[in-house]
Amino acid sequence: MTEQQNRRLGEFELIEWIREQAGTGTHLTLGIGDDCCIQRLAPDQELLTTTDLLIEDVHFKRQWTSLYDLGRKAAAVNLSDIAAMGGQPLSLYLGIGRPTTLDDSQVKELLSGFIYQTRLAGAVLVGGDTCGSPGPLMLSVTVEGSIPCGCALRRDGARVGDSIYVSGTLGDSALGLKHLLAGKEPSADLAARFHTPEPRLELGQWLVAEGLATAMLDVSDGLISDLGHILQSSAVGAEIALERLPLSAAFARELAADRALYDLALAGGEDYELLFTAADSGLEQRNVEFPVPITRIGRICAEPGLRIVQADGTAYTCSKHGFDHFAGS
């Protein structure tokens, strides 16, 4: 046995450690340790599933983040896809392609962050895979969740006249990344939005329970791109008001000095806020304690395409298109 191997837990020992940490759930007949995990779904529920890859130097840089936060984020961005349908996460699966430079304590740190975020969502880590990677650190995440039959909020339900809402604030994560790319330390608020986004599970489930939303997704590629998916799937157009975009105090401060930062709120990516449409145009003024604030930013129209209108009535043209991790602003 080489020293390298000595420094590494056997796969089975690691699985045992994970099993102890991972917790359990009433839906779970059999968890980690067999060929498959076995689950039961309540008969009135549908199954939601989503999967994602996260690759070092494509989706994250290890010098910018603790492995604990990386584990949290890997879980969170996938949980956000369950939130985006209005579902409840049940089970998470984590595959780790581990470079030789990642020792056991680092793997455990990564897993601890992943499990923390998983439990926070009321879900359980029930399976996965670890193997060596001759290249970068690679993570694959799968999440299964449940939702009452027929209630999932899809992208194709937006109707002409619907209001468009977004949760939380936009652009913070992208602004945090902009600072990191420039070699500057972002403020704690912005850094947290970039490193440890919060999936908006409660809001998604509340919207399903109230039956208020007609279409929904999470903003991962940027508002313009993701709203574009709703418009295309629903065969409608939209108008949004630039000055209505919800911005954090930290973002607004920097925007005051550089109006071009609006592009980050429009197309920055990794917001992980919920973007949804609803017939009710005064939803945010209801006497309801929302799990996270929501803001009406525009409306769905029959005319195809997306128009971004400024306070003076003129159109705003975003110079940033799509979202590419680390492509800079």
Added chain:
Amino acid sequence: MTEQQNRRLGEFELIEWIREQAGTGTHLTLGIGDDCCIQRLAPDQELLTTTDLLIEDVHFKRQWTSLYDLGRKAAAVNLSDIAAMGGQPLSLYLGIGRPTTLDDSQVKELLSGFIYQTRLAGAVLVGGDTCGSPGPLMLSVTVEGSIPCGCALRRDGARVGDSIYVSGTLGDSALGLKHLLAGKEPSADLAARFHTPEPRLELGQWLVAEGLATAMLDVSDGLISDLGHILQSSAVGAEIALERLPLSAAFARELAADRALYDLALAGGEDYELLFTAADSGLEQRNVEFPVPITRIGRICAEPGLRIVQADGTAYTCSKHGFDHFAGS
């Protein structure tokens, strides 16, 4: 747009192509293209889920295989985990971390093989993810399947006195790999076992339907290692007869010249045969047309550990321990 980008389909165009190829299933409420796919499970069924990573130069070498066969194998080895519980695969998810050297036609070739194997199993490709990889080609596969409630064949059900059975033949894949590692072309039979293993889905489902097996798994790490999982989970021991191991004609020919090749049948890995225990000691002699031949190789005993007995009654000691892709024989 760079030439590199020109040669690559946009992500959305690729998703559209996959959607056309992937087919559909009655269990599927919503397939590719939203935040999650949505499925319904019959109320008398449990959900089986398994996930795996396959990384270039760890699990496969591109110079040895066509991308079509690689796609097939990526699906097959994961479908084998569903077979190992006796389940029916429903939905597959494929994540591709693609190096810049992999052009669109190659990605489609990989996907075509994956989809072929998926459809062969009566399942549907319903989701996934593609992104760039700055290192090796990386695949992540998740499979969901169903099984009648309470019927999944686990590792922990073997009882003292049970017979031990294995399907098909052992060692072929490892012998094929041995030739590849030595720079030799393996025979077509051995190469096929290594490149395009067949998940034993029908046999697994037949065993569940007949209620005959007490414990089961698929032989992916080698007979000794995988039988060890059953023994440990079931808190029993076992005795197997070396000369009873089912071997292909190609394997037997080479074994005649080199008896040490038994180690490949015992610990070679990647057989993807089903290993199961059953109270019935004459199962293979039943007047039944098995989906794949089965062979009784030994029995479960109370005494812990695994004993491999030769025809002359002496113990055989395997000099190969565990299974490491490409570590050689």
